[in-house]
Amino acid sequence: MSHLTDFQTFLLLSILKIVVVLVITLTAVAYTVLLERKVLGRMQNRWGPSRVGPFGLLQPLADGIKLFLKEDLIPMAAERPLFIIAPIIALTCALISIAVVPFGAVTRIQGVDMFNIADINIGLLVILGITSIGVYGIALSGWSSNNKFALLGSLRATSQVISYELALGLSLVGVVLRAGSLRLRDIVASQSGHGLLSWNLFGGFQIVAFFIYLMAAYAETNRAPFDLPEAESELVAGYHTEYSSMKFAMFFMAEYANMITVACVATLLFLGGPTSPFGNLFPSVGGPFVQAVLPIFWFVVKVLAFLLLYIWIRATLPRFRYDQLMAFGWKFLLPVALLNIIATSLVLALRG
Known part of the structure; x- marks a missing residue:
């Protein structure tokens, strides 16, 4: 009987985690769009969305209703x-x-890790695998x-993702070598000792890998300056030219x-995940609630900083020419990624 109760508790907590994370992710998606429009607006000396709700905060809701109808x-x-099926994939x-x-x-809580839906020992490979399937969509x-415009856009996207996926995967090998594991919790733990100085970006000398x-x-997510698959000035709207309503929204x-x-x-891989940038410099403050919430705060701050960098680059850099895009991936990023693996392996071998 106790086994059944344990399983029911595990199932309920797991469903609760999934629902909460899904709701937060979809809300974050909506407000990332608003953040981008606001920040780009300020960078181009205009307001951005400001009419719907206070400071334009209800704009994502209005956009969602408009697309749905x-x-x-x-x-x-x-x-x-x-x-x-393409937008669903x-x-x-x-x-x-x-x-x-x-x-x-x-x-x-009851043996369930509340801040990780699935703790898999090959978590990094799972993320790389799933994101590479996304290009099928x-x-x-x-x-x-x-x-023909949509076909050109999808061909560009496919060749772009294949080209840059190789460099992306190889850039993470140095991090995996340092942590000695593909489990994301282990990679975070390997960076948690001395705050900033333990992060792979600084203390791990993986700044080349981070670059x-x-x-x-940027190329994988089809974002500027690599937004060739949906280059509006060339291909109407690229691969989603013929899509409308909720399919376009997807x-x-x-x-x-x-x-x-x-x-x-x-x-997780370069900035220490949910760990504090100050490491153990400051004594632990507050009760168990603060101890649980503080890492989430650091994680959200780091993710937000990365998203702001995305937006800043979109506002600053012009789009690549297609031959430049391919040459940059194959002739520059790939050899540099291989050199980074060799250098990291040598340093770890000499230390060991």
């Missing part, structure tokens, strides 16, 4: 089943990878639309959910 059009010549893959992200300190959307990850992540949400995932992974 729009007519959903499917082109006559489109491959209907694939046309419908894109959004599902973008949301699933959040499941393995530990966004707080280990806090167990883009590829299928372009092909199934039966539109490669940054560039490859692609839009997938892009911003991928940005948040990339920011979470960067925080």
Whole structure:
């Protein structure tokens, strides 16, 4: 009987975790869009959304209602089943990878880790695997639309993701070598000793790997200056030219959910995850509640800083030419990523 009760408690807590994380992620996606519009507005000396609600805070809700109520059009010549399933694949893959992200300190209730949906010992591989499947959504959307602009956009996206995925994966090998594990909790623990100085970005001398990850992540998420698949000035709207209503909204949400995932992974691998930047410099303050909430605060601050960097780069840099994009991935990022692995391995071997 006790086994059944334990299982029911585990199931209820797990469902609660999933619902809470999903709601927070979708809210974060909506408000990341607002943040981008506001910050870009300020950088271009204008206001950004300011009419709907106080300071424009209800703008994401208004946009969501507008998209939901729009007519959903499917082109006559489109491959209907694939046309419908493409945005579902894109959004599902973008949301699933959040499941393995530990966004707080280990806090167990009834033996369940409350700040990590799934603590998998190959968490990093799971994230890389799921995000690489997301490109199928883009590829299928372009092909199934039966539109030459959409097809060009999806071909660009596919070749771009394949090119930069290699550099992105290799940039993380140095971090894995230092931590000796693919489990995200272990990677965070290896950076928790002396605050900032223990982080892979500073103390781990993985600043080159961080730079490669940054560039490859921008290309993976089709963001400026690598937004060639949806280059409005060239391809109308790229792979989602023929999409409208909620299907278009799903692609839009997938892009911003991928940005948040990339920011979470960067925080975990290079910025110490939910650990304090001050390490053990200050004695632990407050009760168990503060001890549980403080790591989440640090995690959110780091993710927000990464998202602001995304927006800043979009406001600053012009789009690459396509041959420059490919050359940068294959001729620069890939060799530098390999050199970083060799250098990290040598240093660890000499220390050992």
